[in-house]
Amino acid sequence: MALIAKSSGENTFVPVPQGMHLARCYRIIDMGTQKSEYQGQVKHLSKVMLQFEIHGNDDDNKPIVTQKGEPMSISKNFTLSLAEKATLRKDLQTWRGREFTEDELRGFELKNVLGAWAMISVIKALGNNGKEYTNIAAIMSVPSAIKKAGIPEGHNDLTLFSIDEPDMALFDSFSNGLKEKIGKSPEWQSRGKSSAPKAPAGPFDDMEDDIPF
DSSP, rough: OOOOOOOOOOOOOOOSEEEEEEEEEEEEEEEEEEEEETTTEEEEEEEEEEEEEEEETTSSBBBBBBSSSBBBBBEEEEESOOTOOOOHHHHHHHHHTTTOHHHHHTTOEEEGGGEEEEEEEEEEEEOOOOEEEEEEEEEEEEOOHHHHHHOOOOOSSSSOOOOSSHHHHHHSSSSSHHHHHHHHHHHHHHHTOOOOOOOSSSSOOOOOOOOOO
């Protein structure tokens, strides 16, 4: 039997279009401690990913959905910190529409954002590898006019993945790239789990009236 190698075809991934979108946070993923490098400095920081489903139409008034007709999704990674200059703190405050109190800064339950609606600003930007990525630039509260017009029903189940108590069925649904990242974290390895599957060669994408938090 001949062994024939062939191309898997063109990349069919379609990114969320640029612009301002109504979105719902449906998943939080604990990524453990990850190596981060910025301006030559290497740090090891606790990371978390928030995933959003998009509701609305594009510039051509077509629904922003996948080929299956489901809401498109987009994610953003954060350092798990509420320090003064932390991006997570900045985004949560613009999302909530108010600053954190001193009491909240002592410990904020991130799971409170699950199911919360937001307006997200999506932009395209070049990564360090020279490739173009679609990123969430800002997360803001939903304007009153949109609330009055009616918020749609959410599509995805609300899920939270924690390394301390991992839902393995949920873990298995992640991309190989994300599983490998989590699998490399010391928190995952200290649980005595086997190594997460190695990602295939080639690039991958690491990809209510009032907000109740």
